[in-house]
Amino acid sequence: MSMIADFYGGKSILITGATGFLGKVLMEKLFRTSPDLRVIYILVRPKAGQTLQQRVFQILNSKINMQMKTQRPHELFEKVKEVCPNVHEKIRAISADLNQNDFAISKEDMQELLSYTNIIFHCAATVRFDDHLRHAVQLNVTATQQLLLMASQMPNLEAFIHISTAFSNCNLKHIDEVIYPCPVEPKKIIDSMEWLDDAIIDEITPKLIGDRPNTYTYTKALGEMVVQQESGKLNIAIIRPSIVGATWQEPFPGWVDNINGPTGLIVAAGKGFLRSIRATPMAVADLIPADIVVNLTLAVGWYTAVHRPKSTLIYHCTSGSLNPCNWGKMGIQVLATFEKIPLERAFRRPKADFTTNNVTTQYWNAVSHRAPAIIYDFYLRLTGRKPRMTKLMNRLLRTLSMLEYFINRSWEWSTYNTEMLMSKLSPEDQRVFNFDVRQLNWLEYIENYVLGVKKYLLKEDMAGIPEAKQHLKRLRNIHYLFNTALFLIAWRLLIARSQVARNVWFFIVSFCYKFLSYFRASSTLKV
Numbered sequence: 013m014s015m016i017a018d019f020y021g022g023k024s025i026l027i028t029g030a031t032g033f034l035g036k037v038l039m040e041k042l043f044r045t046s047p048d049l050r051v052i053y054i055l056v057r058p059k060a061g062q063t064l065q066q067r068v069f070q071i072l073n074s075k076i077n078m079q080m081k082t083q084r085p086h087e088l089f090e091k092v093k094e095v096c097p098n099v100h101e102k103i104r105a106i107s108a109d110l111n112q113n114d115f116a117i118s119k120e121d122m123q124e125l126l127s128y129t130n131i132i133f134h135c136a137a138t139v140r141f142d143d144h145l146r147h148a149v150q151l152n153v154t155a156t157q158q159l160l161l162m163a164s165q166m167p168n169l170e171a172f173i174h175i176s177t178a179f180s181n182c183n184l185k186h187i188d189e190v191i192y193p194c195p196v197e198p199k200k201i202i203d204s205m206e207w208l209d210d211a212i213i214d215e216i217t218p219k220l221i222g223d224r225p226n227t228y229t230y231t232k233a234l235g236e237m238v239v240q241q242e243s244g245k246l247n248i249a250i251i252r253p254s255i256v257g258a259t260w261q262e263p264f265p266g267w268v269d270n271i272n273g274p275t276g277l278i279v280a281a282g283k284g285f286l287r288s289i290r291a292t293p294m295a296v297a298d299l300i301p302a303d304i305v306v307n308l309t310l311a312v313g314w315y316t317a318v319h320r321p322k323s324t325l326i327y328h329c330t331s332g333s334l335n336p337c338n339w340g341k342m343g344i345q346v347l348a349t350f351e352k353i354p355l356e357r358a359f360r361r362p363k364a365d366f367t368t369n370n371v372t373t374q375y376w377n378a379v380s381h382r383a384p385a386i387i388y389d390f391y392l393r394l395t396g397r398k399p400r401m402t403k404l405m406n407r408l409l410r411t412l413s414m415l416e417y418f419i420n421r422s423w424e425w426s427t428y429n430t431e432m433l434m435s436k437l438s439p440e441d442q443r444v445f446n447f448d449v450r451q452l453n454w455l456e457y458i459e460n461y462v463l464g465v466k467k468y469l470l471k472e473d474m475a476g477i478p479e480a481k482q483h484l485k486r487l488r489n490i491h492y493l494f495n496t497a498l499f500l501i502a503w504r505l506l507i508a509r510s511q512v513a514r515n516v517w518f519f520i521v522s523f524c525y526k527f528l529s530y531f532r533a534s535s536t537l538k539v
């Protein structure tokens with residue numbers, strides 16, 4: 013019997029960010045392992061044109077490509093529906109916007125949350141690297157503070173689990189499971205955001221974030237400080253995952269449904285848009301599968317509620333120190349998988365050049381990214397269609413420039429608390445809530461990740477693989493034809509303008525002629 017699964021039975025659980033990537037995987041695992049839990053409250057913001065019920069329906073039933081000829085891909089909640097057929101009754105969606113005062117939750121809903129909640133998992137955040145500081149502070153700092161205030165009024169609350177990021181202190185090289193203070197107090201930042209105008213905030217942002225690369229990592233660090241300062245009598249723990257990737261094993265290998273982190277680049281590489289990347293091949297690719305993060309999170313929830321550690325414990329959910337993989341190895345495996353299982357309608361054949369300096373990056377960006385986009389847009393214009401490739405390429409290059417910071421450095425995260433927790437689990441819990449990253453085989457994981465991107469994110473049909481391979485062959489032929497034509501044009505121009513080039517050309521032609529005559533003569537002699 014799993015103690016952790018047993019612990020969540022009968023519990024009322026509040027999840028923020030349940031419509032996000034991690035939130036969905038967390039909810040799935042909770043229902044699958046503890047189908048007798050009382051209720052999961054999810055704070056969902058209304059979205060244009062969608063009711064709360066529609067948003068819940070969307071989580072439970074992923075959109076399916078009805079034209080598929082082969083077996084349909086799994087739905088995230090398909091196993092849950094077997095063990096907990098009334099899952100929709102156990103999800104209570106509460107209309108809430110974490111950017112508003114009191115989260116704009118109605119009085120009745122608030123009363124229900126305050127009275128019943130036993131465990132809080134706070135996953136909601138803005139994960140955009142380029143968010144305006146005001147917005148990032150609002151969601152990643154102020155909302156965390158407000159949620160803690162709410163939590164302190166919950167008489168039945170047993171644990172508050174805050175999801176942060178391993179990169180909240182990415183300005184350091186070695187990071188321990190402790191909270192590192194930022195120079196300016198979060199309260200001062202929260203206050204100043206209320207009266208400073210956008211222009212001034214823009215001006216002070218670089219000074220505030222200091223040697224962090226973006227507002228995301230900075231505000232997640234502030235969020236941790238708020239958790240520490242406002243913890244009061246609550247049982248709190250912080251989890252710091254590194255780069256969250258597709259699931260490793262559960263509920264299915266390779267499940268992913270958004271383009272954050274490496275996923276977007278995998279799509280871009282598979283479709284042939286991304287052909288070179290400024291990355292250090294030997295730098296550690298600290299990826300962590302979403303199901304490992306979720307298993308650790310649930311184990312931490314149990315441990316924090318039952319064992320009530322005296323201080324707020326921080327858990328690093330990272331792979332680099334226990335089972336390192338590097339970007340070079342990852343890139344090679346991504347491309348090897350695309351050889352076997354290509355994506356449909358690729359723009360160019362998948363290929364990758366890792367570069368490490370600025371000059372070669374600029375060169376490859378011009379040759380491999382911008383030039384093909386311009387040529388393709390020219391072709392679209394000629395055929396009466398709207399050009400779009402240059403715009404798309406510019407956005408990709410902007411995205412790359414934001415991710416570069418993370419793929420050209422390595423960090424060391426200590427994992428004492430995470431390893432301590434593993435040792436406290438029963439063998440059954442170690443199996444059901446496995447977060448031992450040492451057991452992960454990277455090559456197999458990356459292959460399943462790429463396959464998952466194709467199936468679950470892009471919803472491509474496996475029956476289309478032969479056609480996709482055929483398409484890549486056509487692209488290869490076009491590529492050879494294009495290069496030959498380019499060479500001949502360049503050569504023709506050179507010959508017309510330069511006597512030296514003409515001499516070289518005649519020399520090559522006469523050499524080939526002599527070689528052929530010799531070859532013919534010697535083969536005649538043999539006969």
Ligand SMILES: CCCCCCCCCCCCCCCCCCCC(=O)SCCNC(=O)CCNC(=O)[C@H](O)C(C)(C)COP(=O)(O)OP(=O)(O)OC[C@H]1O[C@@H](n2cnc3c(N)ncnc32)[C@H](O)[C@@H]1OP(=O)(O)O
Nearest residue numbers: 139140141142177271272273274276277281289364411418
């Ligand atoms: C050469 C072959 C290589 C083979 C593959 C090797 C893979 C190497 C992978 C390396 C990845 C490294 C990733 C490191 C990430 C560190 C994460 C730190 C951990 C965290 O805690 S954060 C959680 C993760 N957060 C994110 O990833 C958010 C990043 N995204 C953003 O901040 C914004 O989207 C961005 C990048 C600022 C762009 O904003 P904007 O221009 O406003 O546009 P949109 O968001 O609307 O998107 C526009 C356009 O870009 C595409 N897009 C978005 N994100 C990605 C992405 N991660 N990768 C690729 N493409 C992306 C998106 O599809 C949109 O395209 P459209 O066609 O829809 O216009």
Ligand SMILES: NC(=O)C1=CN([C@@H]2O[C@H](COP(=O)(O)OP(=O)(O)OC[C@H]3O[C@@H](n4cnc5c(N)ncnc54)[C@H](OP(=O)(O)O)[C@@H]3O)[C@@H](O)[C@H]2O)C=CC1
Nearest residue numbers: 029030031032033034109110111135136137177253255256
């Ligand atoms: N993905 C990663 O690589 C990593 C993520 N993390 C952390 O994990 C957590 C979850 O990330 P992930 O699932 O990837 O992120 P997603 O972007 O997929 O999900 C973010 C969630 O927050 C919700 N949210 C955003 N703004 C509001 C708002 N104003 N009111 C209510 N809800 C809101 C979103 O709701 P909606 O659907 O309405 O947009 C969504 O459910 C975050 O705290 C992140 O910092 C840490 C390390 C790495």
